[in-house]
Amino acid sequence: MKAFIPLSVFTMATITATAQTRQIKFTEYDLPNGLHVILHEDHSTPIVAVGVMYHVGSKDEARDRRGFAHFFEHLLFEGSDNIGRGEFAKYVEKAGGVLNANTTGDRTYYYEVLPSNQLELGLWLESERMMHAKVDTKGIETQREVVKEERRQRYENQPYGSILPEVLSRAYTKHPYQWPTIGYMEDLNAATEKDYQRFYRTFYVPNNAVLVLAGDFDPKQAKDQLAKYFGPIPKGAEVPRNSVVEPPLKGEVRDVVYDKIQLPAVVQAYRIPALGTPDFYAVDMLNRLLSNGNSSRLVRNVKEAEQKAVFVGSFSLPFEDPGLAIAFAVANMGVDPDSLEASMNRQFERVRNEPVPEAELAKLKVQIETEHAMENTRMAGIANNLANAYTFLGGTDKVNTEVEHYLAVTADDLQRAARKYFMPENRVVLHYLPQAKKN
């Protein structure tokens, strides 16, 4: 029986938008071995999400093992001392749950969403993965092929699919962000037994992970079970962190990429500050100003008014180290990429040269509030957001307060950020052209 009456009174009575955003309640603590635990209780549906975020991504890879972190993610579904090959997923699905994982430049995230009576199963599985994962030759060789197919499917066989690798390799010269998470075939082929052991021992340790439970569970019982399953896992050595600082771009990088396409495309990638820094919020707001909704500037002008593009978008890559804001447009029929780029540039010039009007800023803020209210409604999403806030935003409570950083951004902040980051000398520009044009 949920107490919805007081809650609805609350929403009716308050008119300020910030009051509409829902607070995600949580408790958190560390196990003696350094595993950070976050618990979020919600009994409205009899399910529970179990998420484990390891603070390791492709930026932690050796330069001749690009793609290893993601490949390793695949291998960690293969089994453990107590779980045979292929059984990991079987346990979860047989219990009526779902499971998956994903890897970025900065972290690797594994999760299950289970019926609430199967929580202990989820804890057992994740503790097995952390304690003594195991993989045999058949598993390694099969997953190597699977990852190669993933690369072909997502990057090589899709029109414009190579954008990210092509951008990254030009936007970074020193930092490991210069290669994509999926990596490269030759490095995947080169990986050996020693690599797996070293990677597992170095990064898959409780002191490099955060575990989140979100959903229908009894916290006392959950804590007991967490201690039982994760307590015996020994703490690892201090985790090495990548300290490479990428020097400024110092001048526009411009290139042409030929692809199996008919409509040309323009990509602009601007170097931006790291996730969680004050300027990041301003830059992220600028991206929304440019392409969030049909009245946004790129959509309204480049696509609608000037009809230069069939699609235009801009988004930030939220990286732990300084990342990128990428604007991407596919040309309308008969539009050449130079004229498309000129049209995009006019919008970037505008944000540099003119302050954003108050009404437009207010629009951005209500969009952000709405997104925030919609965001944390499912257990799987809440678990991920809590883990992310803890690992990258400087504290779990940022899951609730992050929105305030956005709401605090002023028109001045936006123009300052535009003048600092959305500058020609701070960007990589790629024109995607049909292969037929190559000669």
Added chain:
Amino acid sequence: MNSKPLHTLTLAATLLIPAMMTAQVDRSKAPKPGPAPEVQLGKHETFTLPNGMRVIVVEDHKAPIISAQVRFDIPPILQGDRVGYKDLVGEMLTSGTARHTKEQFDERVDGLGAQVSASSNGIYATSLTDKFKDVMDLVYEVVASATFPSEEFDKAKTRLASQVQARSDDPDQIGEVVGQALTYGKGHPYGEVTTMASLEKVDRKQAYQYYRYFFRPERGYLVLVGDITPAKGREMAEHYFGNWKGAELAVTKDEQGHDVVKDLGPIIPAGKQPRLPHEVRVAFVDRPGSAQSVIRVVFPVELKPNDPAALQAQVLNTILGGGVFNARLMQNLREDKGYTYGAYSTLTSDRWCGSFGAGCSVRNEVTDSAAAEIMKELHRIRDDKVTADELALAKSYMAGSFARSLEDPRTVARFALNTYLNDLPKDYYATYLKQLDAITADEIQQAAQRFLHPDSCTVLVVGDKEQVAKNLKGLSPKGNVIDFDANGDIVRFDPTEGATPAPKGMTAQDVLDAYIKAIGGKAAVQKVGNARLRYGTTVQGMAATLEERFQQPNKYGMEMKVGDMLLQRIKYDGGEKAKVESFMGDKELVGVDLEEMQQSAYLFPELRYPELEYSARLLGIVDINGKKAYRVNVKTLPGGSFDEYYDVATGLKVRRKDFQSQDGGGYVQVITDYGDYRAVDGVLFPFSLHQSGGMEMTLTAKEILVNKGIDAAVFSVE
């Protein structure tokens, strides 16, 4: 928090020690689950407005969000040669209303922080609670007064044309679009494909009239979900839609009883269930330089959402390839063979026509192996019962998905809407888990045998033809790989087949002349004024005779019998009249069928290609049954083409490759092989004909009579 009395702490510590000791949990096996939680289906309220519009309200205050959906129950209708106008309806809905231009509308939506999306069957909008009233103003405006401004329509149409062009670069989209065309046929609304050519015939009025015809209260549902009470929902529904009537529209009827709408034409709904192919049909769309092949195995399925076996069909598909990691396709093609990143299947129920699709993307080298494994799995799940383990996993997974879906309050609303739209039993969702639990392995096998058709499906591959196509021949019983373009139209001319070039300077006419010479010379051939050819064959295992009569220049008669029973008789008078008689009734040939008749009525058409305005081209030398043959492509009017193959050594025609239109839409490639040439009155006739592709048939000549006279009645059509 830190000021706990000491004794509690020590107590906790002492309790903790044994806990830690017993923490030597048995890790060797999975922990047992607790008692299963009860899954509660949330409540919803429904009522009907006086104008017939149904309203569904689901109250859920977890987040300060409300969503509104207005959905119209619209059957799929044929767009015909203007296919594409329907694609534009959704975008046009939000491109201008009686009160707002598109620019103003967009400003308003974004200013409210709302998310609004529209499609050809309605609109969906969501926002914070305190903005929702304003959002409903916009929703109502769209439903009741969208104006489809010409200027916006032209822009949207240009963008759609760009997207259609770009579609042919994307292997997944090609697989999707061509897969639909091959599943349903282009004569079914679901199989229609928007092309650059069809877009030229699309105009604003079609889209606008479509909206005005179908967006009516009696077809409509308003679904409100979230931070709203049923009372408030009712108030809103009445306020906005209580007095709404829909557009005033003059509708007439045509002879078939279809509604005819001005500027849109007759509203023609989906016809009968599309036919399955006669056999496994291998279709290929060439995308040179592809890093992978996109494989799709497709066929139409007779499966409505309220079919008593619909849930069994879902369990069946879960076991085969429906989303679980442990599904057979995933385990076989990914986890065992490492062919793909993911292999899946869908078995979709639909009020008008269900469908099956299985597929994956694989590296070029394993394309044929991967397709063969998919076919193997389709057979296996029909031939053998699924294991108890597989069934249990699929059921648990589906029960779990059901429970998880209820996290979103919109699910309950979707259930209510589905129950109306698909005419489901009222307690379908309330008893869902119970019904699911009761399904047996026998029922799964019955469902597999009823719904899966691995012997009459289309295997579509989008990839690099040069690298992978030849290995796919083995999948087709006749070794045929049929080429399609990215719009799902058959490629009637395949220039790449010619393996080696013909001698320099040689022309198609040289090959045709050599053929006439080989069968007896022009003079002897021209002396054949009429001919009767009687063949023996088998039809469905029974001996049959087929007799053809030709009268120069182009009268034709044919009779096919089993014993004395007439299967089919064809009469063609050499002009505009042709008739097919059979035990199923008589049919006059018109249109394309008459054209095909006119073209095939000549005994020795090779003498008449210029007269018939055929243009023949010599494409090179290829291998036919181990012997070298010239390949001649003949283009006929309008737009047709066939290939002929002439033996290099003997000059004789050994094969003809043609496309015949099928009743169910689309084309089938028919190959006829000629052999056992024997002389009759100084002219060589093939005494053995073997036809494959459509209906497989071997004809053996029993008697060929030349210039013995033929009764004129054979050709006369009354």
